[in-house]
Structure formats: C-alpha cells, structure tokens
Amino acid sequence: xxxxxxxxxxxxxxxxxxxxxxxxxxxxxxxxxxxxxxxxxxxxxxxxxxxxxxxxxxxxxxxxxxxxxxxxxxxxxxxxxxxxxxxxxxxxxxxxxxxxxxxxxxxxxxxxxxxxxxxxxxxxxxxxxxxxxxxxxxxxxxxxxxxxxxxxxxxxxxxxxxxxxxxxxxxxxxxxxxxxxxxxxxxxxxxxxxxxxxxxxxxxxxxxxxxxxxxxxxxxxxxxxxxxxxxxxxxxxxxxxxxxxxxxxxxxxxxxxxxxxxxxxxxxxxxxxxxxxxxxxxxxxxxxxxxxxxxxx
Numbered sequence: 001x002x003x004x005x006x007x008x009x010x011x012x013x014x015x016x017x018x019x020x021x022x023x024x025x026x027x028x029x030x031x032x033x034x035x036x037x038x039x040x041x042x043x044x045x046x047x048x049x050x051x052x053x054x055x056x057x058x059x060x061x062x063x064x065x066x067x068x069x070x071x072x073x074x075x076x077x078x079x080x081x082x083x084x085x086x087x088x089x090x091x092x093x094x095x096x097x098x099x100x101x102x103x104x105x106x107x108x109x110x111x112x113x114x115x116x117x118x119x120x121x122x123x124x125x126x127x128x129x130x131x132x133x134x135x136x137x138x139x140x141x142x143x144x145x146x147x148x149x150x151x152x153x154x155x156x157x158x159x160x161x162x163x164x165x166x167x168x169x170x171x172x173x174x175x176x177x178x179x180x181x182x183x184x185x186x187x188x189x190x191x192x193x194x195x196x197x198x199x200x201x202x203x204x205x206x207x208x209x210x211x212x213x214x215x216x217x218x219x220x221x222x223x224x225x226x227x228x229x230x231x232x233x234x235x236x237x238x239x240x241x242x243x244x245x246x247x248x249x250x251x252x253x254x255x256x257x258x259x260x261x262x263x264x265x266x267x268x269x270x271x272x273x274x275x276x277x278x279x280x281x282x283x284x285x286x287x288x289x290x291x292x293x294x295x296x297x
Contacts, residue, residue: 028090074128085217111255117272134165205229216288
C-alpha cells in the first residue's frame with residue numbers, strides 16, 4: 001500500500017494541478033472537476049503496487065482516466081441539464097490575487113484564454129467527443145494518437161472533431177473586443193447600473209445583446225435569456241430596485257473583466273461579459289449559490 005513516505009507519491013500528486021485544469025475546461029464546473037480528480041486517484045490507488053509499477057507514464061495514465069471520466073459525465077450532462085431549473089452557465093472562477101478566500105482547488109486553475117466565459121460557453125455547444133478532442137489537442141497539446149485512445153475514435157476522426165470545434169471557437173472570437181476595451185465597458189456598465197441610468201446602459205449594450213442568468217432554482221433570476229439592449233437595461237435596473245444595498249465590485253471573472261455583487265458582505269451575483277466593437281454583446285450572470293462558493297472571502 002502506498003504511504004506518505006513513498007517516493008512516488010509526490011510525483012503522482014504533482015499531476016493534480018494538470019488534472020484540475022483539464023477537468024474544469026472539459027466540464028465547466030470546479031466542483032465536478034474536483035470530483036473527477038478524486039475518482040482518478042481512487043482508481044490509481046485501487047491498483048496493486050505491481051500494477052502501478054508496470055505503468056510507464058503515471059501522468060499520462062492519470063490524464064487518460066480523468067479524460068474518460070469527463071467524457072462519460074459530458075454524455076450524461078445533457079440529460080441532467082434538461083432537469084436544471086432555468087439556464088445553465090459554467091461555474092465562474094475568481095482571480096486568487098483579488099480574492100482572499102480563494103483556495104485549493106481554485107488556486108490550481110490557470111486563468112488563460114481557454115477558461116474565459118465565452119470560450120467555455122462555446123465548448124458547451126460541442127458534442128462530448130468534440131470537446132474532449134479539442135481541449136486535449138488544442139489546449140493541452142496531446143497528439144491525436146493519444147486523444148484517439150481516450151475518445152475511442154481513430155486519430156483521423158479525432159482530427160476532424162478538433163477541426164470542427166476549432167471552427168466554432170474562431171467564429172466566436174472573430175469580433176471579440178480587446179481586454180482593455182472590455183474593462184472600460186464593464187466599468188462604465190457598473191457606474192450606469194449604480195446610477196440607475198437606463199440610457200447609459202442601453203448605450204453600452206449592443207442592440208442585439210443577450211443576458212443569460214443561472215439561478216439553479218436556488219436564487220431568483222430570469223429563467224430564459226433576455227434579449228435586446230433596452231430589455232437588459234430595464235431588467236438590471238429592476239434588480240437594483242428590488243435588492244437595495246448591493247455593493248458592486250469590479251473583479252476578474254475567469255481571467256476577464258467582470259462584476260461581483262455583494263449584499264451584507266456576501267457574494268450573491270457574479271457577472272461575466274463579452275464585447276464586440278465598443279459594445280457589450282453578452283452577459284452571463286451566475287446567482288446559483290452552489291456555484292459561488294469560491295467567491296466567499
């Protein structure tokens with residue numbers, strides 16, 4: 001049995017950061033990613049010492065197992081989402097440099113372009129096989145031969161899956177505004193929201209903007225996407241009227257400029273933004289308290 005003094009233990013556990021990063025990108029949920037990593041290690045330690053020693057690359061083995069668990073979960077996720085109350089939005093991640101309460105496993109997720117909310121939402125539109133093939137190859141640079149073993153397809157088929165996924169990502173990124181411009185738009189949105197200036201809010205939003213909110217049946221919010229700049233502006237002003245005493249903070253959400261709303265020091269809402277040109281075109285709002293645990297200081 002492996003013990004803490006086993007010299008191989010540190011090498012095995014050092015893979016945890018990579019596994020958390022992989023599973024979060026595949027599932028869009030930090031809690032589910034942590035469960036996947038725990039199950040992966042359970043399977044490793046269920047083997048005998050002899051079986052473990054026969055594995056040439058433990059890190060590669062752990063990645064394959066975690067990826068297959070994620071693939072199975074993605075296959076059942078669509079069924080679970082059908083029972084989900086309202087819209088489902090990926091779990092937002094704070095920047096550990098801004099948030100005092102952040103801890104493992106949040107600290108293990110690298111906040112790069114592949115975890116911004118727009119990217120994760122596009123991943124949600126893919127088939128499980130597309131998502132796994134794309135993330136493993138394009139984000140984590142695994143060769144298609146290894147991806148094929150995980151997905152259960154030929155390398156050529158995995159290459160086609162990744163190409164299809166890449167096309168969707170490129171289309172979503174085509175008109176995305178630079179981070180600096182987005183930060184300014186988010187700041188202006190915050191100020192207009194606090195001032196309850198509906199005209200200013202409408203001016204900041206693309207006429208065809210969409211807001212998607214996730215309450216998970218545990219927090220009141222819109223159950224369907226809100227479309228149109230004026231409709232979104234009126235909705236957020238109504239929220240400000242219904243929930244007085246909100247403190248709005250500019251914070252990094254999944255590596256991009258976003259907003260956090262607190263009431264009596266408790267985070268009740270996290271909002272991520274995407275912009276095109278000089279207008280906000282998409283807002284993702286998470287109010288489900290089960291998805292906000294990393295945002296508690």
